[in-house]
Amino acid sequence: MQCWACSELATRLNEERVLKMAMTIPLNINIKEPRWDQSTFVGRAKHFFTVTDPRNILLPNEQLEHARQIVHNYRQGVVDPGLTEDELWRAKYVYDSAFHPDTGEKMILIGRMSAQVPMNMTITGCMMTFYRTTPAVVFWQWINQSFNAIVNYTNRSGDAPITISQLGTAYVSATTGAVATALGLNALTKHVSPLIGRFVPFVAVAAANCINIPLMRQRELKYGIPVTDENGNRLGESASAARQAIAQVVISRILMAAPGMAIPPFIMNTLEKKAFLKRFPWMSAPIQVGLVGFCLVFATPLCCALFPQKSSMSVTRLEPELQAKLRETSLGCERVYFNKGL
Incomplete structure (x- = not known):
């Protein structure tokens, strides 16, 4: 009787082992690319809703390292026992949320795309609430540009380092430009409708x-960013690709800020005439921050999705010397691909 029970247990364990082996996911899932089709806006939007998920900044280091290990193992052809395809994709997106796609380094926490919504909603909400006095304008524009400098550095394209001198120049120039613009516009709008004044920030x-991003990535403009063929083989560095990448990022960032900075002014202008905010004026900042946050939850991923992360351009638009090199070494290559940054 005991032998029969042992035999039954051994059979069951063997069946479970076979079942687990049968459930092992294939090794041909391309986790170098996003899960959804990036040739469509909807596919890119799904991707960036995952990338910018604010919950990712709450993940502990142990979970980030575990995700990194799963991704690294899978790329080496090793699949953790019992790992499902959904778990693999979840690990890939957790990994992408914390590690730079080109260098593999862990990114600064507040510079990660998953920190964009909570950080921007706080800073932007305060910029739009405290815009009437010079000290407040200077302080919040400085805070905003300090944050932007961290984000631009963290999400730079390529693996080229940026020097302390270049970093300082970009930071000082963008901060000065933002403060000067805000103060100048504030002076011009003193005699117009308060609603117009709300759009100064x-x-x-x-x-x-327009100042910060190109300066922060000036090394890319000078030396170029890595370009590859459609299979990911590195072909060289291109400054032309860097210019296209930076232009796309500037457009995305401006449009990303637009809903959160254009819609709340109309709402706040109406609310501040109501009895509630006249009685509790201190509620103005929390309400404004909340409105900006609501807009950014949608604007951030949707504007990131305007252009493919893996951008491309025709070989004919590259530098003449790189074109000549590709004609000799990469026959038939008509387009090159590159990470545009965020």
Whole structure:
């Protein structure tokens, strides 16, 4: 009787082992690319809703390292026992949320895309609440550009380092440009409708983005960013690709800020005339921050999705010397691909 029970147990364990082996996911899932089709806006939007999920910044280091190990093992052809395809994709997105796609380094926490909504909603909400006095304008524009400098550095394209001198130049230039724009516009709008004055922070932010991002990534403009063929084989570095990447990022960032800085002013202008905010004026900042946050939850991933993360351009638009090199070494290559940054 005991032998029969042992035999039955051994049979059951063997069946479970076979079942687990049968459930092992295939090794041909391309986790170098996003889960959804990036040739469509909807596919890119699904991808970035996952990438910008604010919950990712709450993940402990142990979970980040576990996700990194799963991704690393899978790329080496090793699948953790019992790992499902959904778990693999979850690990891939947890990994992507914390580690730079080109260098593999763990990114600064507040510079990660998953920190964009909570950080921007706080900073932008305060910028739009405290915009009437010079000290407040200077302080919040400085805070905003300090945060932008961290984000731009953290999400730079390629693996080229940026020097302390270049970092300082970009930071000082963008901060000065944003403050000067905000103060100048504030002076011009003193005699117009208060509603118009509420849009001053947005214009200042847009102007600063046009300064900050190119300066923060000036090394890429000078030396180029890595370009590859469609299979990921590195072909060289291109400054032309860097210019296209940076232009796309500037457009995305400005449009990303637009809903949160354009819609709340109309709502707040109405609410501040109501009895509630006249009685509790201290509620103005929390309400404004909440409105900005609601807009950013949708604007951040949707504007990131405007252009493919793996951007491309025709070989004919590259530098002449790189074109000549590709004609000799990569016959038939018509387009090159590159990480545009965020």
